[in-house]
Amino acid sequence: MDKRFENQVVMITGAASGFGKMAAERFAAEGARLALSDISGDALEAVAEALRADGTEVIADVVDVSDADQVAAHAANIAQTFGTLDVGINNAGMGHDLAPLHLLPVEAFDRNYAVNARGVFLCMKAQLPMMLQAGKGVILNVSSAAGLLGAAQLSAYAAAKHAVIGLTKAAADEYARKNIRVNALCPAFTVTPLVEEMAAQVSERGGMNREQALGHIAGRIPMARVAQPEEIVQAMLWACAPENSFMTGQSIALDGGLTAV
Numbered sequence: 001m002d003k004r005f006e007n008q009v010v011m012i013t014g015a016a017s018g019f020g021k022m023a024a025e026r027f028a029a030e031g032a033r034l035a036l037s038d039i040s041g042d043a044l045e046a047v048a049e050a051l052r053a054d055g056t057e058v059i060a061d062v063v064d065v066s067d068a069d070q071v072a073a074h075a076a077n078i079a080q081t082f083g084t085l086d087v088g089i090n091n092a093g094m095g096h097d098l099a100p101l102h103l104l105p106v107e108a109f110d111r112n113y114a115v116n117a118r119g120v121f122l123c124m125k126a127q128l129p130m131m132l133q134a135g136k137g138v139i140l141n142v143s144s145a146a147g148l149l150g151a152a153q154l155s156a157y158a159a160a161k162h163a164v165i166g167l168t169k170a171a172a173d174e175y176a177r178k179n180i181r182v183n184a185l186c187p188a189f190t191v192t193p194l195v196e197e198m199a200a201q202v203s204e205r206g207g208m209n210r211e212q213a214l215g216h217i218a219g220r221i222p223m224a225r226v227a228q229p230e231e232i233v234q235a236m237l238w239a240c241a242p243e244n245s246f247m248t249g250q251s252i253a254l255d256g257g258l259t260a261v
Helices: 018-029 042-051 067-080 105-134 153-180 191-208 209-218 229-240
Strands: 007-011 031-040 058-062 086-089 137-142 180-187 252-256
Touching: 007 018, 007 067, 007 105, 007 252, 018 031, 018 042, 018 086, 018 229, 031 042, 031 067, 042 058, 058 067, 067 137, 086 105, 086 229, 105 137, 105 153, 105 180, 137 153, 137 229, 153 180, 180 229, 191 209, 229 252
Parallel strands: 007 031, 007 086, 031 058, 086 137, 137 180, 180 252
Antiparallel strands: none
């Protein structure tokens, strides 16, 4: 069976855990060569070594995506090692402690925006020149259902994820005639480290166990549950697949019906 990403170079940020780790595994299974980054060096290297052991060509760099120099150095390593870039998945992100806006520390807003919005901007800025040189490319930015709706007690996160959608739409318009597609994925609550941290806060504040806390978090979702990571990652591969060649500028909601109501 043909592999959809045979010999394509795929860059994934936030690849040490959650969506990024699973995406790295799935793209590797589809024949991709991988450029992985994360701020957590040990966890990133463990992912990279496991993939190399299965025969995947991988480079892995410790990168804080809010740092322009670190992002540029990673892009230079990709160009030197692989000579091109086919797919960029800008997945690195962070949340913040649940808090009403008037109690949210300014520092929490600034750091959240730096990683979730500036980080996507910097990665796209580094990815696009390689894609322009190649005459083609696909960028997938991981936003959130919080980028489409409000998110009570997550105002900084929601603001930054809204910004990701704005960057996505602007870039899609700018580069469509250059054969570069740019889309955003907008998952609702999914069992990832970020949501586990949120569940722990809800548990502590509400005297709930983990399952009760996850149920509380999922209370607004019509499907009445949180998502599993594989439900999101399968859409990453679909969005970036060569046969999905006419979709750009879209914000794809994977949210159990949350944005339908």
